[in-house]
Amino acid sequence: MNAADVVLPESEWTPQRDAHTDRIERLVGDYLRDRALGKYHPVLDFLFTYYSFKPGHLFRWGPGFGVVFDGPRAADYAHFASYEQAGSGGYRVRSSLLRQRRSAIEFTLGLLTATSSRQPNLGCFGLHEWAMVYRGGQSALRHGTVPLRLGHEGTDEVVDSMKLRCTHYDAFRFFTADAVPRNSLVLTPSERTDREQPGCVHASMDLYKWSYKLAPLIDSTLIADCFELALQARTVDMRASPYDLSDYGLAPIAIETPLGRAEYVRAQSALTARAAPLRSELTARCQNLLVNGGANAGLTDE
DSSP: OOTTOEEEOHHHHHHHHHHHHHHHHHHHHHHHHHHHTTOOOTTHHHHHHTSOOOHHHHHOOOOOTTEEEOSGGGGGGTTOTTEEEOTTSOEEEOTHHHHHHHHHHHHHHHHHHHHHTSOOOOOSTTTHHHHTTTTOOGGGOSSTTSOBSSHHHHHHHHHHHSOBOOOOHHHHTTSOTTTGGGBSSOOOGGGHHHHOOTTOHHHHHTHHHHHHTTTTTSOHHHHHHHHHHHHHHHHHHHHTSSBOOGGGTOOOOOTTSHHHHHHHHHHHHHHHHHHHHHHHHHHHHHHHIIIIIHHHTTOSOO
């Protein structure tokens, strides 16, 4: 066991684990039961298909790197490859995992730091989902069981009438061929760190991705916080999309109108404000892993 490790007795960490399980159950329990019956959900399906963190991973509690959880029940983690037995008999995240994940930690830290340094850009109006079906016909629909609110022609007319200002590569890469040249920027994967900005709904949503990609080095509480933000962001995303989600109880944000665009900017601003402290928390976790945790695992440069 490293001298810097925090030791949690069983009486402390088991209530934390139970509270985490209850929290995730409240967020996705009904959805998972519906999914088992073959039901589709345009918001939550995305969070478990586009993102690779499965529900079982989200349910699993972990305290993050540098924490030993003690007691007989800690043996529940013996079969997880990312954990090792500590000298006290408890379990902790493997020290070698820091070495293996160092490049991912450094990339995440660089991206989050660059994003935080920029002013929010709130002028895109969520048109990326519209650009993904623009002049693409039926084959371009990404949610084939959900109709377009304005039909194909009406959707194309909205895109024709407005400027595309997407700054997020992972949205831009799904634009139709006709939509790509209409964007104010040509985005590439290598420029992600140069373009990401905190007003982007997808940048807020992706805090979930960057947090879970570092699991279990990152504690499950922060990952769950980022998941809740992603759930809220994806809901706004789909309400502002060209799809009619009234069957799912989601009223549209009609960005084709001035009132709808104002509503979208308010929702986007609220997401930006909620994302800022989570981005700061994840940034601090990455810094701690590289500096304090890295020293413990022999990762500091000679």
